[in-house]
Amino acid sequence: MSKTLVAFFSASGSTRRLANTLAEVVGADTYEIKPATPYTGKDLNWNDSQSRSSVEMADITSRPALADKSAKVADYDTIFLGFPIWWYVAPHIINSFLESYDFAGKTIVLFATSGGSGFGQTLNQLEPSCAASVRWVVGQVFRSRTDKATLADWVKSLPIDK
Numbered sequence: 001m002s003k004t005l006v007a008f009f010s011a012s013g014s015t016r017r018l019a020n021t022l023a024e025v026v027g028a029d030t031y032e033i034k035p036a037t038p039y040t041g042k043d044l045n046w047n048d049s050q051s052r053s054s055v056e057m058a059d060i061t062s063r064p065a066l067a068d069k070s071a072k073v074a075d076y077d078t079i080f081l082g083f084p085i086w087w088y089v090a091p092h093i094i095n096s097f098l099e100s101y102d103f104a105g106k107t108i109v110l111f112a113t114s115g116g117s118g119f120g121q122t123l124n125q126l127e128p129s130c131a132a133s134v135r136w137v138v139g140q141v142f143r144s145r146t147d148k149a150t151l152a153d154w155v156k157s158l159p160i161d162k
Contacts, residue, residue, distance in 0.1 A: 004028035007071060008082035009093050011039045011053075014144035015113045019082045022111065025151045028080065031072075033097045036065035046086075057087045060125070064093040066100060073101040078160055082111045085141060088120030098129035105131075107160055111139040 006023040008030070010016035016032065023030045043052035056062040073079065081097075083090045090112070108130070112119065123138055140154055 003076050004078045004080065005031060005071070005073070005076040006080045006082065007031045007033060007097065009033040009035075009084070009091060009097070010082075011044055011084060011091070015082050015084050017144045018111070018113055018142055018146060019080075021146065021148060022080060022082070022151050022155075025148050026080070026155055029076075033071075033083075033093060034067035035093055036067050053086060053091070056092050057089075060092075062092045063096045063099065064091075066093070066096050069100050071097075071101060073103065073106070076106065078107045078109065079103070080109045080111060080139075082113070085112050085114035085117040085119070085122070088117050089122045089125050094126060095129045098126060103130045104133045107135040107137060109137040109139050109158060109160060112141045113144050114141045117141070 004026050006019050006026070006028045008015050008019035010019070010032065019030060022028070039052065045051040046054060048054060056064060081094065083094050110119070110122065118141055119138060123136060127136065137158055137160060139158065
């Protein structure tokens with residue numbers, strides 16, 4: 001497989017667990033996308049229309065600030081990009097990440113964690129944040145405790161260089 005990075009955002013730890021398992025499976029480096037201001041449990045209360053996550057997700061132009069911009073994206077050919085599904089799409093911090101680096105010519109494989117939602121309009125909302133030459137692969141939504149064998153089978157099925 002080409003040089004691979006697993007970049008991920010995890011608000012509660014579920015996506016982190018999955019991303020670390022995936023990185024083991026593909027022999028990839030990892031990079032955690034962190035917000036400048038970490039999310040609290042109150043921030044993540046989707047039942048409260050005034051919670052931070054609800055307000056951010058209601059505004060399609062919202063771009064939460066990143067804690068750092070130290071990912072060495074230029075060093076990688078393939079980037080697995082993971083996140084939880086919020087309101088049927090990727091959290092807007094993923095757009096912040098994509099808009100902070102040059103992904104031209106890269107392959108980005110999306111994966112997510114969710115309790116029951118699919119990708120929805122995720123790709124449509126992420127594509128404008130990258131160069132047109134990005135090769136997108138819409139992957140799969142997983143449970144956070146997906147095992148290595150399942151992830152290995154999934155990776156083998158992807159249309160990427162191996």
